[in-house]
Amino acid sequence: MSLRRALVECAVLSLQDSCVLYPCCKGCFSRIDIDSSETRLTCSKCGYSCARELLEYRYRLSVRVARGSCLFGVTIFGNCLNQFFGIHATGLQRFVADKSGYVDALSTSALLVEAVEECFIGKHFIFGIKITENDTEPWLGRPTGSNKMAQLIATQMILPEAADLRGCTVLSYFEEILHKTGEAKHCTTAKAKLQEEPYGQFYTIHKLVVSQMIHFGLLFVFLCLFQDHTVWTALSAPLRPGSSLWD
Structure with a gap:
């Protein structure tokens, strides 16, 4: 079955999944279970194992997009997202973990989602989507044969030539939000002290x-x-x- 790639420019409407990175196997890129207490983690799919501290992470961005009046979902994996996040996935995971002492872990995750939304939602991107002869093309308004919204996998994500989002990365937004949150927390603490006395x-x-x-x-x-x-x-x-x- 022949494959072809279509470059489709779309506007990002929302996130389909708030989880944008996951612990991955270096061999097959499958998700590795990190809930166990073992010092070494093993991929259940291919058998790859590594020490817990050497575990790597991979990006997975799933968004709902629009092209004209057509709506569909697109999911992008891997290093092609590094330029938009401003750092590789493992580095971002460590950065977030380090900031968990700055604010609590749940708040840090919520702030990261806020930064991702700020970076992507409302902006236009070109997605490189691989399709087969039998695949529908929802951006052309063709019927999918189902009431469900079509879901596609993109292997590439680039900016339109007219767009200039340099410096507007998830990491930069995240650092800015953390700074504002830290200032607000400081003000709240100072106010509490005044209320105590x-x-x-x-x-x-x-x-x-x-x-x-x-x-x-x-x-x-x-x-x-x-x-x-x-x-x-x-x-x-x-x-x-x-x-x-x-x-």
């Missing part, structure tokens, strides 16, 4: 002023009472012969 430094100064006012107030009352006591003592004391009250 109301009004912050101003509250401390206020307490000091009030304390001093109370101190001087009590001193004033004491002096007044002392003066009144002195006057009362003088008034109540018997006068000596030949003396006056003001002697």
Whole structure:
């Protein structure tokens, strides 16, 4: 059965899968199960094994696209996505893992998805799609024989000549989002500290002023009472012969 490649320019509408990389076998590129506690991981398909710390990752980008009024799904694998992500898949996985201490792991994954959406959604790309003589061409509006949206595999993904997205990679978006998240987290922490001690430094100064006012107030009352006591003592004391009250 003969194969041919079609270059189709499409607009990316959304992600079909939020998982954009997976642990892969170097031999057959199949997914490797990493849930086991073994120090060596083995591919269930071809038998390839490697130490857990040497495990490699591979990109898998699955998107829903539109060409005119035609909608279909496209999935792209491998190194052809490196230029759009700004780093190879294993490097991105390690980068994300390192940032998991910066924010929690679930938040890091969500931020990565946000960066992927920012990089791809709403933009136009040319997909190199291999099709056979019997395959339908959904971008031409031909019927697929099913109510389900057609799903195609692309072996190539390039930018249209008019597009200039240099520097706008998933990695750059991810770093920017992490920076903003870090600033927001810092502001939230600072706000929490102020809430723990109301009004912050101003509250401390206020307490000091009030304390001093109370101190001087009590001193004033004491002096007044002392003066009144002195006057009362003088008034109540018997006068000596030949003396006056003001002697």
